[in-house]
Amino acid sequence: MHIPTLHAPFSRINNLLYKSYLPKIMNAALEIELFELLACGSKTSKEIAESLKTDEPITEALLNVLVAIGLLDLNDGQYCLTAFSQDYMLKSSEANQITAIQSFSGSLGPFDNLVQALTSGPTRFNNKMWTTEQAVLNMEQSAKAGMIQNVVSFITALPEFAACRKMCDLAGNIGYYSFALLNENNNLRAHVYDLLEVCELAERLKGKEPNLNRVNFHAYDIESGDSFGCGYDLFFCSHFLYEYGATRDLTGFLKTVNQSMKIGGVFVSNHISSNISGENYLTLTIVELMTRLMGYPTHQLPEKVLKEALSEVGFGDFTVRQPSEKTAFPTLLLSAVKLKEA
Ligand SMILES: C[S@@+](CC[C@H](N)C(=O)[O-])C[C@H]1O[C@@H](n2cnc3c(N)ncnc32)[C@H](O)[C@@H]1O
Structure with missing residues (x-):
């Protein structure tokens, strides 16, 4: 890609x-x-x-x-x-x-x-809103306006990245972050987990993508408690944990993430946080209003909430990159090393 x-x-x-x-x-x-x-x-x-x-x-x-x-x-x-x-x-x-x-x-x-x-009150949240062809293409296109570049530069600068062999891209949609990371590490294979409908779209839309032989798409629904594999030395999760941070059991979920990873492996989160300032601040307050209007609890995962939950389940050695003013929908990039079993 x-x-x-x-x-x-x-x-x-x-x-x-x-x-x-x-x-x-x-x-x-x-x-x-x-x-x-x-x-x-x-x-x-x-x-x-x-x-x-x-x-x-x-x-x-x-x-x-x-x-x-x-x-x-x-x-x-x-x-x-x-x-x-x-x-x-x-x-x-x-x-x-x-x-x-x-x-x-x-x-x-x-x-x-x-x-x-x-x-x-809000309308009922449609959790299939990301599963149409137009929606997935829009998300990929939107990510190309700075977000993918930011994620790639953050992850490739991590000391662990060069030795990574197996990554999980949880709720990775049609795999645009995975494909971008595979360009940077020839020994890396990616496992993208997302809803069945999204995996079917990925198989069709990414049929001619270079490095497709190093990516596996797996049908996965977090609501069913499906497994997302094991043995990862890189675990990437982007724009997926907002509801867990606000109203669900984030710590319990991260415990299962820990169990799927090798000791020394690195977890990377890419989410909008709550410490936004400058020109993007107003935009993100409007995004938050739009999100709640759609019946979803929040579009923010505060750094403190994420760090506390990760620390509780065996992660540490955090590296944090604060949101960039230049990116539309600026996110906090945070990596955490698996130090011990949860
Ligand atoms: C906001 S998108 C983020 C996609 C991608 N990670 C990114 O950062 O651009 C949320 C993703 O979660 C997936 N998703 C929604 N509900 C899910 C569920 N119950 N189980 C697994 N994945 C789900 C969607 O299909 C979508 O790809």
């Missing part, structure tokens, strides 16, 4: 595209009378959701977008109006600009049903 060399960061345009969602988001906040509520004093997200009778996780994600654009402040868990929202977002303000804001309808897209989701 050829990995393009990039000459400019995609994040700059990606951040502008995400800003185009803001009119819908601001108008939803106006429609549920959020600013009017906070005119009476600061409140926690739980208190706000209770007063407005809205879904709490979605409300909290909405509040964090509004903080990112300066319409609210957040201090010690309490959200309050800023000078800006006091002047322009309150009906009682002589200078209010509510009509002007309402005249921007915003782009059609994921936030068209935001008010409905706030008041009635």
Whole structure:
């Protein structure tokens, strides 16, 4: 698989595209009378959701977008109006600009049903959303705008990489990260585990891929407790553990990862974390709102949560690369060595 060399960061345009969602988001906040509520004093997200009778996780994600654009402040868990929202977002303000804001309808897209989701809760999450041909091709294409390059440069710089012979790419989709890593180590073989439908797409779409003879696709469903093989000296997991970090047993899952690896093997995580700053911050608050709207708990796996769970089950010697400002959807790259059996 050829990995393009990039000459400019995609994040700059990606951040502008995400800003185009803001009119819908601001108008939803106006429609549920959020600013009017906070005119009476600061409140926690739980208190706000209770007063407005809205879904709490979605409300909290909405509040964090509004903080990112300066319409609210957040201090010690309490959200309050800023000078800006006091002047322009309150009906009682002589200078209010509510009509002007309402005249921007915003782009059609994921936030068209935001008010409905706030008041009635999210839609049921469709866990097959990644299994269509268009979805897998979109994910691969999106990863080529900096993410694959970042992952490859991080993993190839690990001292263990040159000696790696067998890797697992868990929930690896059609294998684009694996193919990129095989280019860098001629002795490496990859085992990609993903849902049956995705493996079938991979067999078809990757039929002519160089190095296909060094990749095996395995049908795997985490919900069924399927095995994902053993004897790995590299275990890669990308954009898959968010739900485990938030609402499920991350430690228990990482214990099974430990058991599938050799001592001295290296686990690598590629996930959006919670410590994002700069231009990408607003984009990731919007991604989080979009995620909760779809009925999925979160799109963030905090570094602390991941490290604590890994440490509990026999991993250590962490290497961390903080999210890059240049990458759209910047992730935290973290490697951990298996020091002992879990
Ligand atoms: C967000 S994608 C990440 C794909 C790839 N690892 C990446 O970083 O681009 C999540 C992946 O998890 C897979 N997946 C979703 N539910 C799964 C399940 N129950 N068991 C195994 N894989 C699943 C999807 O098919 C998809 O390939």
